[in-house]
Amino acid sequence: MNKKMFRKLVIFAIIILSLVLVGCQKSEKSASDTDKPYSVVATIGMIGDIATNLAAEYVEVTTLMGAGVDPHLYKASANDVKLLHNADLILYGGLHLEGKMSDVLDSLSATKRTVAASEAIPDEHLIGHAGSYDPHVWFDVSLWLHAVEAVYNSLIDLLPEHTTEITKNYESYRAQLEQLHAYVQETSNTLNKEQRVLITAHDAFEYFGRAYDFEVRGLQGTSTVSEAGTRDVQDLAQYIVDHKIKAIFIESSVPVKTIQSLQEAVKAKGFNVVIGGELFSDAMGDTGTKEGTYIGMVEHNINTIVSALAL
Ligand SMILES: [Zn+2]
Known part of the structure; x- marks a missing residue:
């Protein structure tokens, strides 16, 4: 084999090897995609956090509104709309919290699995003002448990094969929130x-x-x-x-x-x-x-x- 041929062979080998490597990367990615076959999209972080606590092993959770974002003023971007359309489950607060997204969420609810978590709270526990309810329900931790339960129900509905594991996570998260409620009460009581x-x-x-x-x-x-x-x-x-x-x-x-x-x-x-x-x-x-x-x-x-x- 002359030098020229050897060089050609080396280049050929490099090309083949890189193709194989790219192929491996691709198959790795699709393997992880099949690990979490369902996509859950939440509007606010507090609701995305429920889904993460209950079913992070089984679903990909995406939260649209990050740190410092005001949900009253938030408008869905083109990418958000794409994410929402591709979601298997959409979780939002409701009670007009996401004021500028109401139309998008309403239209999606006609065709998609959509849950307004805060609207699961019985009306008699809600604070009303001039014909609408105050949407900031998460700061009464005992009330937030209703929203957690609504998310739990929607997750076992989506993933009935994982009911046992999700129920275990739900019970553990519930217990943590009950402790949190007691902590807020005790800490508040140190003030007159x-x-x-x-x-x-x-x-x-x-x-x-x-x-x-x-x-x-x-x-x-x-x-x-x-x-x-x-x-x-x-x-x-x-x-x-x-x-x-x-x-x-x-x-x-x-x-x-x-x-x-x-x-x-x-x-x-x-x-x-x-x-x-x-x-x-x-x-x-x-x-x-x-x-x-x-x-x-x-x-x-x-x-x-x-x-x-x-x-
Ligand atoms: Zn607010």
Whole structure:
């Protein structure tokens, strides 16, 4: 064999080898795809987190709204619509939480397995305002268990062959949430009655207030669609001065300026209120962090609230 032929042979061998390698990669990928044959798409993180806790071994969970995203204002992108169309199960909050996605979700529900998790909560437990319900149900952990149950039912419906495993995961997650509810109650109880006032950027904490005995005030209403007026800022600032409130709170999914303008209005009245920290209201923290889970976000919030409002 001459040098030229040898070189040709080597090049040929390299080509064959790379084709084989590409083939291997491809077959690996399709193997992992068949491991999780079902795709679950959730709107908000708190709901995606339920599916992950209950059935991560069997389904690919995709959450459309990440850290810091406001669900009231969120519009589905072209890619989201594609994901939703390809999903085997769509999970969302409902009660008009995803205001700008209502049409997309409604039309998909006609042809797809779609569950509005928060709407599984019996009406008598919901807080109503002028003909609609407050959608921020996840901050009463005991109430959130209804949403968890709805997601559980939809998952065993999708994967009846894994009922035993998913039921085991469900029972374990339920127990963790019952513990979490008790933790929020105990931690809240370290504050006295006068200290239990929670002031945030928008009305996301009404269920929290009712469940854990806090007076709750938000600068904006239950949606962030309309901005707070000067009058709202002045009224709430006066309330803070009158009640000598120690701290007010930023929300991760609402611009900081909303709560800063309130702090300035209080200062103009000759009183100082501190910003007690950032709460996760309508979105969880970054993926991979403790606050990037529902349990972690609830613990972070109650610890932040209590340490800022305590003497
Ligand atoms: Zn909200």
